[in-house]
Amino acid sequence: MQGYIWAYEMIMPKDDAKLNGDLGPRSYSYFELERMTEGFKDEIGRGAFGTVYKGVILNDIQKVIAVKRLDKVLRNGEIEFQTEMKVIGKTHHRNLVRLIGFCLDGPNRLLVYEYMSNGSLADTLFAPKTPPPWEKRMQIAHNIARGILYLHEECTSKIIHCDIKPQNILLDENGCAKISDFGLAKLLQPDQTRTFTDIRGTRGYVAPEWHRKLPITVKADVYSFGIVLLEIICCRRGVDWNLPEEEAILDEWVYRCFENGELGQLVGEEEIDMQHFERMIKVGLWCIQYEPSLRPTIKMVLHMLEGLLDVPIPPASSSRSVI
Structure with missing residues (x-):
């Protein structure tokens, strides 16, 4: 595929600091997201690569968020995570769902989005x-x-x-x-x-x-x-x-x-x-x-x-x- 790459094929940066510096969205620990979602209690969606939960950023005047927890992290989930971090993290438009943050904590791969209250x-x-x-x-x-x-x-x-x-x-x-x-x-x-x-x-x-x-x-x-x-x-x-x-x-x-x-x-x-x-x-x-x-x-x-x-x-x- 000369000159043209699947988003799936993007190379993961070597450390979280570089990833955060390049893209802007904040890095969260797994523990933080577990707290924000009350143990991933409120499921609001499910897709091919993972499940989405409703949560709240506690130090941001109760800002409601959507946390996507990637299930298939061994191959597809890992590739999916690299894709979404590199692509969505650099896109900013009022008609695109905004990526707020991410989690690279051991085997855990999660993405934090703005919450869309009126569903699909x-x-x-x-x-x-x-x-x-x-x-x-x-x-x-x-x-x-x-x-x-x-x-x-x-x-x-x-x-x-x-x-x-x-x-x-x-x-x-x-x-x-x-x-x-x-x-x-x-x-x-x-x-x-x-x-x-x-x-x-x-x-x-x-x-x-x-x-x-x-x-x-x-x-x-x-x-x-x-x-x-x-x-x-x-x-x-x-x-x-x-x-x-x-x-x-x-x-x-x-x-x-x-x-x-x-x-x-x-x-x-x-x-x-x-x-x-x-x-x-x-x-x-x-x-x-x-x-x-x-x-x-x-x-x-x-x-x-x-x-x-x-x-x-x-x-x-x-x-x-x-x-």
Whole structure:
């Protein structure tokens, strides 16, 4: 992989002081984090590499935190830790979850994040309760796009997130959406824009090129964002086999409705400006084009969402959701 490295392959600094000096987040002992979480009592999330607990920084006016305790530290967990420390520690944006600190204490590997009190976008969007109104959903879509734009074009080490999905979008106390979980992140060197690698990400959000053994570029994140955008628009999961067969795969159903001039079927009883609704649908369909070269950049996507760019009619896409 010349000039291009997986975030997984970063070299660990030789001591904690160097790590802390390079990145800024504070170093905590395992004992401190054990106290802050009351013995890791309150579990608030679980992922492929570890479990997240709610805690409180005792000397910071009861600042609530989220502590990610990595379980698989022998290989995957260690690599995950190196990834998140080196990548997240150097990223600062209002639409990214902020890393506050870390723990390198014997075999223990933990990460300390800002606490996101409103849970994930999946909780908000797919729960039985009433989903957010259209304006709020569009604000969330804008937040996500801005966060991805920072990763792709504005931070020091260009990053492909590789796992954009509602479960990895968290909402703070003000409902501001922030991207989390950089465990699958890939770093882009200045002279490199793509790489070959094994499939990463989550079924239903993975771009077709992962399965075609093609180089992976930032357009893979654009595809995933497109699926998430359609989910935000329609307030449902991208794949739902509880629905009639013709509606089960969201992107296919959306395109059929768009092509047949039947977008009203996607709206339901919600009162939405149909011109704006159609515009957002077209943005989503552009994002999920089968060929990466046809997809817009995330900057173009954001400009389309903001009304700064016209959104032409998207071509028919042969892409299918991976289930």
